[in-house]
Amino acid sequence: MKILTGNDLKTGAVTWWDGQGWSLHVEDAADVAEHGDEIAARENAARRVVAPYVIDGEVAAEGVRPAHIKDRIRALGPTVRLDLSLKPAEPDAGTWVI
Amino acid sequence: MYQYDQFDQAMVDARVAEFRDQVRRRLDGSMSEEQFRPLRLMNGLYLQLHAYMLRVAVPYGTLNSRQMRMLGHIADKYDRGYGHFTTRQNIQYNWIKLEDAPDILADLATVEMHAIQTSGNCIRNTTSDQYAGAAADEVIDPRPYAELIRQWSTFHPEFSYLPRKFKMAVIASDIDRAAMKLHDIGIRLVRNAQGELGAAFYVGGGMGRTPMIAPCIREFVPIDQMITYSEACLRVYNRHGRRDNKYKARIKILVHEMGKDEYTRQVEEEFAHLLTQNIEPPAAELERIQGYFADPAFENGLSDAIDRADPDFALWVDNNCVAHKRPGYIAATISLKPVGGIPGDATSDQIRLMGDLAREYSFDELRVTHAQNIVLPHVRKADLYALWQKLDAAGLGTANLDLVGDIIACPGLDYCTLANARSIPVAQEISKRMAPKEQEIGELKLKISGCINACGHHHAGHIGILGVDRKGVENYQLLLGGCEGDDTSLGQITGPGFDENGIVDAVEKATNFYLANRQGDERFLDTYRRIGMAPFKEAIYAKETVDG
Numbered sequence: 347m348k349i350l351t352g353n354d355l356k357t358g359a360v361t362w363w364d365g366q367g368w369s370l371h372v373e374d375a376a377d378v379a380e381h382g383d384e385i386a387a388r389e390n391a392a393r394r395v396v397a398p399y400v401i402d403g404e405v406a407a408e409g410v411r412p413a414h415i416k417d418r419i420r421a422l423g424p425t426v427r428l429d430l431s432l433k434p435a436e437p438d439a440g441t442w443v444i
Numbered sequence: 445m446y447q448y449d450q451f452d453q454a455m456v457d458a459r460v461a462e463f464r465d466q467v468r469r470r471l472d473g474s475m476s477e478e479q480f481r482p483l484r485l486m487n488g489l490y491l492q493l494h495a496y497m498l499r500v501a502v503p504y505g506t507l508n509s510r511q512m513r514m515l516g517h518i519a520d521k522y523d524r525g526y527g528h529f530t531t532r533q534n535i536q537y538n539w540i541k542l543e544d545a546p547d548i549l550a551d552l553a554t555v556e557m558h559a560i561q562t563s564g565n566c567i568r569n570t571t572s573d574q575y576a577g578a579a580a581d582e583v584i585d586p587r588p589y590a591e592l593i594r595q596w597s598t599f600h601p602e603f604s605y606l607p608r609k610f611k612m613a614v615i616a617s618d619i620d621r622a623a624m625k626l627h628d629i630g631i632r633l634v635r636n637a638q639g640e641l642g643a644a645f646y647v648g649g650g651m652g653r654t655p656m657i658a659p660c661i662r663e664f665v666p667i668d669q670m671i672t673y674s675e676a677c678l679r680v681y682n683r684h685g686r687r688d689n690k691y692k693a694r695i696k697i698l699v700h701e702m703g704k705d706e707y708t709r710q711v712e713e714e715f716a717h718l719l720t721q722n723i724e725p726p727a728a729e730l731e732r733i734q735g736y737f738a739d740p741a742f743e744n745g746l747s748d749a750i751d752r753a754d755p756d757f758a759l760w761v762d763n764n765c766v767a768h769k770r771p772g773y774i775a776a777t778i779s780l781k782p783v784g785g786i787p788g789d790a791t792s793d794q795i796r797l798m799g800d801l802a803r804e805y806s807f808d809e810l811r812v813t814h815a816q817n818i819v820l821p822h823v824r825k826a827d828l829y830a831l832w833q834k835l836d837a838a839g840l841g842t843a844n845l846d847l848v849g850d851i852i853a854c855p856g857l858d859y860c861t862l863a864n865a866r867s868i869p870v871a872q873e874i875s876k877r878m879a880p881k882e883q884e885i886g887e888l889k890l891k892i893s894g895c896i897n898a899c900g901h902h903h904a905g906h907i908g909i910l911g912v913d914r915k916g917v918e919n920y921q922l923l924l925g926g927c928e929g930d931d932t933s934l935g936q937i938t939g940p941g942f943d944e945n946g947i948v949d950a951v952e953k954a955t956n957f958y959l960a961n962r963q964g965d966e967r968f969l970d971t972y973r974r975i976g977m978a979p980f981k982e983a984i985y986a987k988e989t990v991d992g
Contacts, residue, residue, distance in 0.1 A: 356471065358491065360493075416857060
């Protein structure tokens with residue numbers, strides 16, 4: 347599957363296109379198929395995202411996961427500071443990243 | 445230390461106002477990201493893996509307590525309670541909001557700080573010896589000359605769009621503590637046989653994907669022509685440096701391809717021309733700057749005795765403190781490398797504490813080192829134990845300067861968009877694994893980069909590690925024999941790379957081999973240079989036999 351990611355223009359937070367808007371959670375990412383560039387251009391122009399790009403994703407048991415390690419780290423946060431991740435209370439939150 | 449005059453402050457304040465307007469226009473849609481990107485980079489604002497990252501300049505690594513406290517304040521108010529000190533003697537914040545960036549720059553401006561010259565193809569923040577002004581072996585304090593370069597280079601219209609970024613370092617001692625020969629221009633202040641002060645110019649060094657050691661193109665430029673000669677070096681580079689290929693655009697490539705002799709000839713020709721233009725700053729300006737770097741009010745007649753009754757303290761003194769030019773004083777390095785910690789990171793509380801301790805114990809001065817540590821340059825030996833106790837209580841008393849645990853590591857794939865592999869977890873594992881043996885091993889500079897851009901200086905590590913991406917999996921190459929000092933050398937790759945666990949094992953095997961083969965007081969690097977790569981390689985890649 348193809349998923350679309352970028353950063354929130356104002357905050358810089360990593361975001362994922364969920365089919366309707368932008369989510370902070372990669373699990374919400376939607377398959378954009380061949381429409382990724384088109385959505386990216388539209389959302390970029392609307393200033394809802396900065397530096398959007400399309401990546402490969404896959405559906406795992408826990409939900410959508412980016413195929414490449416760099417984007418998995420983007421989805422989680424720094425692997426060395428899990429306290430700064432979106433799910434700091436979950437000790438196993440990063441087991442799928444590496 | 446230097447204090448802004450009305451021109452400095454007016455320039456920085458104007459820049460803040462300008463950027464505030466640029467951010468407003470970006471957010472309201474009147475400016476696209478393509479238009480905005482070079483403007484935010486000129487103000488040190490990057491878009492990194494997780495958020496915007498702001499790199500704040502610390503000119504030649506020198507700070508006062510008030511500035512340090514401001515860095516702590518920014519970490520708390522605008523970031524997530526910590527900052528990362530870098531190999532360029534700067535500090536980075538990793539979780540910045542675009543809408544906050546103008547306010548951060550405004551706060552920095554209140555303490556005479558900014559983020560100018562921390563990005564873009566300009567002359568970047570000039571670095572220097574972290575012991576400048578305190579070192580017993582310097583011919584003169586290099587910081588006024590670094591400051592002169594800062595003033596000359598800031599917003600220099602001819603050099604604001606160079607082919608690539610440009611890094612300068614200034615030192616003034618025989619011992620190079622600033623990796624001077626691995627800069628685009630390295631300047632060593634020297635005295636000639638007549639006792640006159642001058643500058644030796646080393647041009648065309650650098651790390652990155654094509655590491656090169658800068659050759660000396662002139663051994664003595666009279667000090668009142670230093671800026672003119674720098675301008676000549678830059679002008680020849682700006683004229684001939686490649687702009688068609690960013691990987692061949694640094695001055696090291698130009699000097700290499702043009703040849704040192706031809707490059708030098710053109711610089712000398714340009715220099716002769718520029719001398720007729722009288723572009724050197726007036727001597728009065730240098731004297732004005734030097735006035736800010738006068739020695740603090742050192743006391744006379746102080747004892748050199750240090751009570752070493754506490755063994756942990758004694759170890760810290762032995763490892764982390766260096767001789768001062770004045771009796772009764774010492775320069776103390778605060779390691780930001782606790783065992784298993786993140787190299788260069790400090791919490792806001794630690795940042796503020798270091799600022800407060802500088803005020804109490806070091807004439808209000810701190811230095812950021814290119815090895816990602818902090819120096820209190822002027823500590824009375826009589827105060828050293830009290831200082832160390834306060835540092836130790838805050839997790840800042842680690843006694844490992846220049847030992848294997850004192851690892852330089854770039855942010856790597858945990859934070860950086862350019863990285864191919866993580867650096868920090870490797871540093872943490874090596875730190876933990878090697879901690880029991882690091883005192884026995886002695887000096888061993890280990891440096892880790894998460895990609896070929898070499899922000900972690902892996903080429904210059906006695907042991908260097910380079911993270912690469914092998915089909916989506918992190919892999920680590922091992923290098924041996926690099927050195928950033930006077931006998932600068934570039935590390936050589938041992939052979940096939942390792943996974944995350946394997947690289948830690950490989951470092952341990954290399955150090956074990958060193959311990960078994962060193963002679964006398966040899967450092968790791970000395971043993972490597974004596975016996976060469978082959979036996980180390982054999983030890984590192986030897987298959988382990990399994991009994992039974």
